[in-house]
Amino acid sequence: xxxxxxxxxxxxxxxxxxxxxxxxxxxxxxxxxxxxxxxxxxxxxxxxxxxxxxxxxxxxxxxxxxxxxxxxxxxxxxxxxxxxxxxxxxxxxxxxxxxxxxxxxxxxxxxxxxxxxxxxxxxxxxxxxxxxxxxxxxxxxxxxxxxxxxxxxxxxxxxxxxxxxxxxxxxxxxxxxxxxxxxxxxxxxxxxxxxxxxxxxxxxxxxxxxxxxxxxxxxxxxxxxxxxxxxxxxxxxxxxxxxxxxxxxxxxxxxxxxxxxxxxxxxxxxxxxxxxxxxxxxxxxxxxxxxxxxxxxxxxxx
Numbered sequence: 001x002x003x004x005x006x007x008x009x010x011x012x013x014x015x016x017x018x019x020x021x022x023x024x025x026x027x028x029x030x031x032x033x034x035x036x037x038x039x040x041x042x043x044x045x046x047x048x049x050x051x052x053x054x055x056x057x058x059x060x061x062x063x064x065x066x067x068x069x070x071x072x073x074x075x076x077x078x079x080x081x082x083x084x085x086x087x088x089x090x091x092x093x094x095x096x097x098x099x100x101x102x103x104x105x106x107x108x109x110x111x112x113x114x115x116x117x118x119x120x121x122x123x124x125x126x127x128x129x130x131x132x133x134x135x136x137x138x139x140x141x142x143x144x145x146x147x148x149x150x151x152x153x154x155x156x157x158x159x160x161x162x163x164x165x166x167x168x169x170x171x172x173x174x175x176x177x178x179x180x181x182x183x184x185x186x187x188x189x190x191x192x193x194x195x196x197x198x199x200x201x202x203x204x205x206x207x208x209x210x211x212x213x214x215x216x217x218x219x220x221x222x223x224x225x226x227x228x229x230x231x232x233x234x235x236x237x238x239x240x241x242x243x244x245x246x247x248x249x250x251x252x253x254x255x256x257x258x259x260x261x262x263x264x265x266x267x268x269x270x271x272x273x274x275x276x277x278x279x280x281x282x283x284x285x286x287x288x289x290x291x292x293x294x295x296x297x298x299x300x301x302x
Contacts, residue, residue, distance in 0.1 A: 007034025008103060008243055008289045009278055016241050016271065016296045019043050023096035026050045026083075028076040028230070031058055035099055040069055050086055052076050054127040054217075075128070076100070077222040079229045094235040100242045102223070102249050103292065116213070118185035118203055123178060125213045136212040140184075141177050145169040155220070155248060156211030163191050164208060184208065210246060220252060227256050231268060234299035239271070241296045250275060250293045257297050268297040 007013075013035055019025060019042035027036040030051035040049045050070045053059055059073040070090060072082055086092055104116055116125065125136040140148065145165045152161035167187055168178055178184050188205035214220060230240050244250040254275075261270050275293035283290045 006286045006289075007032070007038070008101060008286065008292045009276070009282070009294055010035060010038055012276055012278075012294055013099060013241055013243070014038060014042070016294075017097040017099065017239055019047070019097065022046045024048045024050070024092055024094060025097045025099070026052065026079075026095060026230075027099045027101075028052050028079065028226070029099070029101045030071065031055075031101065031104075033058075033062060035101060036069070039097075039099075040066070044068055048090065048092060050082075052079075052082060056128060056130060075222065077226050079226050079233070083233050094238075095233050096235055096238045098230045098234060098238070098240045100223075100227075100230075100240075102219075102243060103245045103288070116209070117181060118205055118209070119182050121181055123181050123184055123212075125209070125216045127217050133216055133218070136216050137177070137179050137184075139212065139216065140168055141172060151215045152208060152211045154211070155214040156207035157247065158207045158211060160188075160191055160195065163195075164188055167191060181209075214248075220248065223249065223252055224256065227253070228260070231260065231297070231299060236299055236301055238299045239296055240299070241294060243292050243294050245291050245293075250295070253295050257295060261297070265301075267299055267301055269300050271296045271298055 017025065017039065019039045021043060023043050024047055025039050025043065027039070027049060030036055030053040033051065036049050036051045043049065045068070048068050048070060050072065052072045052074055054073070054075045056073045059071050062071060064071055070086060074082055083095070123135065123137040126133055134142070143151070148165035148168060149161045152158040152164060158164065164187070171177060171187070178187065185203070185205045188208050192204035227240075227242070234240060242253045244253055257268070257270050260266060261268050272295045275295050277294075278289040278292050
């Protein structure tokens with residue numbers, strides 16, 4: 001399989017999931033396949049890995065001739081339907097571990113005409129081109145200044161949300177709506193340069209792109225919906241690992257794990273009281289890993 005993706009915190013993922021021969025795992029965000037293929041090597045010859053990705057290009061890119069790897073193009077929100085189908089079709093009866101890596105793959109960031117990077121193509125930001133969600137630039141063309149500001153604050157915690165949303169709408173009124181990733185990146189960079197003489201090495205438009213991507217793909221709602229399903233499908237002793245990349249996602253994971261763990265006769269125990277973060281050596285090698293946070297729980301009973 002050809003990919004330029006570097007899986008984040010691979011050692012930690014394998015240490016927590018502890019894949020063994022004959023076990024079955026689900027990677028709900030297959031992406032470049034780095035995590036899934038490493039797990040696959042450890043569960044052969046009879047174990048299976050189910051790789052799910054909403055991005056049809058991630059699935060089509062893989063030349064899969066391995067009967068132990070089951071690839072499915074779907075939104076992980078539909079996990080219950082996916083698992084029931086796989087159980088029936090492949091005679092699988094237990095799931096020993098489930099992984100969610102909520103970051104973008106390097107392949108997505110490098111792709112033309114998707115808008116995930118700051119310089120290339122239409123401001124699309126959809127994970128799947130077959131869904132009926134509006135593209136990011138279509139949202140910016142339709143929403144009010146207040147609605148855009150709310151998205152930037154809620155999903156990006158963007159400090160300059162007011163100024164950015166005001167500028168986006170002003171351009172729209174002048175017949176120059178934002179259409180491309182480069183136009184949005186330049187707009188945000190210009191506002192930051194007006195407000196600050198210095199800013200971090202991270203691109204100033206990072207939080208804006210993040211917020212729009214989350215809104216376009218309904219990511220927070222999907223995550224809240226799917227995590228309890230994932231726990232229910234784990235076999236006792238199985239583990240759920242989630243890698244998030246910003247505070248909003250991590251907050252959802254932390255609070256949901258805590259809520260489920262605190263109920264009487266809880267199904268789970270939390271294995272990470274605080275999130276696990278990448279080692280410095282990994283961050284030096286792969287700078288995009290710097291914001292990763294890993295949390296995991298173990299299913300202790302059905």
